[in-house]
Amino acid sequence: MSKNGLLLVGHGSRLQYNKELITTTAQMMADKTDKYLIKSCFMENSVPTVPEGLDAMRAEDLDLLVVVPLFLAKGIHVLRDIPGLLGLESGSNRGVFTLESGKEIPVVYAEPIGIDPLLAELMLKNAENAVAAHL
Amino acid sequence: MSKNGLLLVGHGSRLQYNKELITTTAQMMADKTDKYLIKSCFMENSVPTVPEGLDAMRAEDLDLLVVVPLFLAKGIHVLRDIPGLLGLESGSNRGVFTLESGKEIPVVYAEPIGIDPLLAELMLKNAENAVAAHL
Numbered sequence: 080m081s082k083n084g085l086l087l088v089g090h091g092s093r094l095q096y097n098k099e100l101i102t103t104t105a106q107m108m109a110d111k112t113d114k115y116l117i118k119s120c121f122m123e124n125s126v127p128t129v130p131e132g133l134d135a136m137r138a139e140d141l142d143l144l145v146v147v148p149l150f151l152a153k154g155i156h157v158l159r160d161i162p163g164l165l166g167l168e169s170g171s172n173r174g175v176f177t178l179e180s181g182k183e184i185p186v187v188y189a190e191p192i193g194i195d196p197l198l199a200e201l202m203l204k205n206a207e208n209a210v211a212a213h214l
Numbered sequence: 215m216s217k218n219g220l221l222l223v224g225h226g227s228r229l230q231y232n233k234e235l236i237t238t239t240a241q242m243m244a245d246k247t248d249k250y251l252i253k254s255c256f257m258e259n260s261v262p263t264v265p266e267g268l269d270a271m272r273a274e275d276l277d278l279l280v281v282v283p284l285f286l287a288k289g290i291h292v293l294r295d296i297p298g299l300l301g302l303e304s305g306s307n308r309g310v311f312t313l314e315s316g317k318e319i320p321v322v323y324a325e326p327i328g329i330d331p332l333l334a335e336l337m338l339k340n341a342e343n344a345v346a347a348h349l
Binding site for chain 1: 325
């Protein structure tokens with residue numbers, strides 16, 4: 080059965096924390112929906128790398144691949160490096176991805192965290208937790 | 215009337231995007247609750263700086279200050295630089311903050327974004343939006 084792939088891309092780090100953040104978030108996403116086959120990969124310092132993550136997706140029978148950068152801001156990784164690895168034309172957020180089978184599917188590139196009410200909610204929750212721990 | 219202050223700390227950037235992310239998130243937080251007097255400040259490249267943000271809080275009549283790092287991961291800014299600027303002892307997330315009036319209030323230091331179901335929800339939303347834009 081064909082389905083959509085979702086590749087979550089994290090920064091990676093020599094510290095274990097960043098990898099855990101990405102892989103746990105990927106697991107939480109998989110727990111919330113079965114719409115996607117979800118895998119994660121990393122720009123640097125952690126594995127699998129982005130090319131390895133893409134290769135893992137190539138081995139699946141997908142109809143579409145969406146690549147989601149788990150980054151806070153639109154820095155150089157989000158704006159240039161990841162689109163480059165996806166073979167996207169400059170400024171475009173869609174392209175073509177070729178599976179191992181030779182099948183060509185669309186690849187779309189999602190936004191990083193960015194300005195979002197959910198982020199505001201998350202920051203307020205962290206504030207509440209810190210205040211509650213103090214009391 | 216005394217109240218709690220919330221200082222949102224962003225990374226800052228030469229690009230306008232990061233500042234907009236922080237200040238818009240601070241505004242969204244203020245729209246969600248009136249429990250806090252909310253201000254924002256930046257580690258580097260953007261103003262106000264963290265010392266300037268703390269001084270702005272000192273001028274208010276507060277009962278407690280909570281400092282919330284709008285960072286994705288526990289890197290050097292979150293683990294060392296911001297606690298240092300708050301005068302926290304190593305490894306502690308609470309301390310004392312002295313207002314201009316001379317009043318001493320507690321300062322508590324919140325967690326960065328981190329592993330959170332809201333982050334998973336946000337990433338799925340961004341994926342959905344990218345797929346929908348493609349269709």
